[in-house]
Amino acid sequence: QVQLVESGGGLVQPGGSLRLSCLASGIASGSIFRFRAMGWYRQAPGKQRESVAVISSVGSTNFADSVKGRFAISRDNAKNTVYLQMNRLKPEDTAVYYCYAGAEVDYWGQGTQVTVSS
Numbered sequence: 256q257v258q259l260v261e262s263g264g265g266l267v268q269p270g271g272s273l274r275l276s277c278l279a280s281g282i283a284s285g286s287i288f289r290f291r292a293m294g295w296y297r298q299a300p301g302k303q304r305e306s307v308a309v310i311s312s313v314g315s316t317n318f319a320d321s322v323k324g325r326f327a328i329s330r331d332n333a334k335n336t337v338y339l340q341m342n343r344l345k346p347e348d349t350a351v352y353y354c355y356a357g358a359e360v361d362y363w364g365q366g367t368q369v370t371v372s373s
Contacts, residue, residue: 257281257362259354264367267344271371275339277354277364285332288312290356293330293337297350297369304353308339321347344371 263275275295279287287293294309308328309317316328327340337354349371354364 257356257358259356259362259364261352261354261364261367264352264369266370266372268373269344269346269371271344272340272342273344273369275341275352275354275367275369277337277339279335279337279356279362282335284335287330287335287337287356288332290358292355292357294328294355295337295339296353296355297348298353298366299347299350302350307352309355310337341369344369346371 258280260278261275263273267273290312292309292311295307296304297307298304307319307322308326310328310330318326325343330337350369351366352369353366356362
């Protein structure tokens, strides 16, 4: 059974940085390339869940316009982990961030809260 576990959320001041991690368990080490894509979504209070950053099985990436130039997505296949490096954070980045993995079925993590506030 695949499970996605996020970590790294928290409270940060505007302009600060955070790195989120998503560990995929229940699969063999070095197997995340088997997912057609992995990525991060977020949902702010009262808003729909939106895609933030996605990395495909071949390493191509896609970002929401609102985070381009500030966020980066990467993965460590050996550790079955995907990362979201978030720089120059803004209050509007405040949301619950969810890890996603696409395969025959879609998998979601439980979410991690990111709050950007002074």
